Amino acid sequence: MPQFLDTTLPDFEAAFTALLSAKREDSPDVDTVVANIIADVRARGDDAVIELTARLDRLELSPETLRFTPMEIKQAVAQVTEKERTALALAAERIRAYHVRQMPEDQSWTDPEGATLGWRWSAVSAAGLYVPGGLASYPSSVLMNAIPAKVAGVERLAMVVPTPDGVINPLVLLAAQIAGVDEIYRIGGAQAIAALAYGTATIPPVDKITGPGNAFVAAAKRRVFGKVGIDMIAGPSEILVIADKDNDPDWIALDLLSQAEHDESAQSILITDDAGFGRAVADAVETRLQTLERAAIAGVSWRDFGAIITVRDLDEAAALSNRIAPEHLELCVADPDTLSEQTIHAGAIFLGRWTPEAIGDYVGGPNHVLPTARSARFSSGLSVIDFLKRTTLSRMTPGALRAVGVAAETLAISESLEAHGLSVAARLSALNSSDGDS
């Protein structure tokens, strides 16, 4: 059974604070191991990557076989069923349609002083996408990372995916193909991150690395940050469902379990204004846990981190939601639009009874790479902006420099930066002596 909390009980604040601060991730300290792997790849390139892959993935490679050939991809992809192929294509199309709308616009204007100002967005030249092997090797994540990169205009998108014992996930390769990935390497772990960041003889370096991974991958991403850009370091998945009593308890139970089944450290929380409905959901979860394939994982998550919170009203629900700042927020209430306006801090909001969070994992359109561990207070899900950068533009005229130059000079002097001031003063004095007709 999960925790039951009730805002009308005197111990609520203490219990809720404890829930918020529960340490859900038990990351082993792998930083030294990872530092050595990165140093090894920087020093020895392909040789280091190949040796580490032989040792860790039990797979013998050579510089010639690091990268999947078009024929290998074609053969693997041919194994995908028509049904899966159609589903993946639909997902890709919807994700692309959503992300195309995120493309920001360049701007340029001339201000009253005559200065032309603006900015210009441009794509990162080369990006790397990490895809985990094994159980967490999700084709949907390939789409969610690769499509925004390609929509942004990234020219070279290199994917790495470990294939322990040589086992390939055909759906992952198909997703890469559909999304337009340019290169796929069968490597993983910290060695793959190092190869993407620093490059090897076979793998040219990239400018930005995104995608989920285990503790080694996360530590490696932290270490190469600065040399390249990285996306967020994702923690265990979370869902908060706010539901009134007019929901089917089984639907809500399934929504809660769809996060719990990801990971023993995942967290599923229900907030409801009806204590009886909360109990009905708890019962429905127990019933589903009797047959669910991943009952072992989901059961641990639900028992250790699950919670059902009874509130007086939906205003109170919104206030608690903002303190939780959930990755995923489902609003299963009669008027989800109004409630949504009150729930400010959330990675993604799913409105109404017909929008289970799982839709957003695959085919909704918005990205499923979202801020966890309360970081929705200050960060956003993955988007095309993560694969773009903005260059600011300024162009002064003699007239504009006359209008603002003295102020710049004054501030430079006040900051004891004489050359700053002189670089403006030299031009101003030329203007004054020539009447500015240069």
Place this chain on the structure above:
Amino acid sequence: MPQFLDTTLPDFEAAFTALLSAKREDSPDVDTVVANIIADVRARGDDAVIELTARLDRLELSPETLRFTPMEIKQAVAQVTEKERTALALAAERIRAYHVRQMPEDQSWTDPEGATLGWRWSAVSAAGLYVPGGLASYPSSVLMNAIPAKVAGVERLAMVVPTPDGVINPLVLLAAQIAGVDEIYRIGGAQAIAALAYGTATIPPVDKITGPGNAFVAAAKRRVFGKVGIDMIAGPSEILVIADKDNDPDWIALDLLSQAEHDESAQSILITDDAGFGRAVADAVETRLQTLERAAIAGVSWRDFGAIITVRDLDEAAALSNRIAPEHLELCVADPDTLSEQTIHAGAIFLGRWTPEAIGDYVGGPNHVLPTARSARFSSGLSVIDFLKRTTLSRMTPGALRAVGVAAETLAISESLEAHGLSVAARLSALNSSDGDS
């Protein structure tokens, strides 16, 4: 003298690669010290902050005097000259006008399947701004960090600025006042970052921390990242000037020196298509170094990291510029607009002969907090977006769920995430049995 490179010489590629990879920052390893300071502030709050401030800044504080009072601010600000006040107000107005245009728009649309999709931007609730003490305490940086936060709609903006020996910089306080900073604390170092991230009895925690600082501050920001958001970790300043022979060598020399005077690790590079002009600029730099206030600092930077590169033509200049990915890029050529279209990777571009980079430090309008150390390949200068986060929104209808639900179920099954599939299937089966009239 700086390095002279020439693309027509056989050793150019090796020399240019060496220039790109020169290690310019010699950050002491302060990580252990910083980890202890953060742990101390988390454990003992105000007491730890006050003890550390007494020891490091030689300033005795109490919980009551951590924060500047309105009267203290008023008295300090009264010392600012009218000329400085006017300059700061002009700078603030221009920075605000530029950043207001950066506010991104919310979107919402209904797709052909009937799903309503979109996103919503919202401000970070509370942000912290670090301002260094001493020589690097720049009022212009206060404006550049605080104004975007306030334009974004940050409700609570807390600033920390150390005042070693109690020495206050009135212009920094005035800049904070003009920009709308809500709270100012006279603390600095890793202890101030820890206080902002974790909160103390006197200082409520924030969600995001921005602003420059020394090695201790940078290490502390790295450590609290995740608990709160941070801006980039800035390295030493850089400028690349691309100039043809029709420039006054003295102007270009001053532009190069205006970065070199920041820091012995700063880097100033000139690319020109006229070797004689390059030598004239080198001579002009030497002349200015004879009288410049910060000649000692600027001279070391110029000798150790400065470079003058002669190229065959401006196309070659653009290609080299993209490999350098400079923080600041000045295009002092006859047709800067055309050259700007070729120089893709740069934090800020200053076009034409009348736009010295120093204008951008103060009164241009664009932000002067920019990506250094080649990170303009993948990141952008500070903007209002750094103080906002985006929540994605999805709302399915029964019809939309019918259209896309089976694809989601298919992909969930292929990823062995049964509850994901069931959460969709349960709703689809209700629709099928009721003909979707719920």
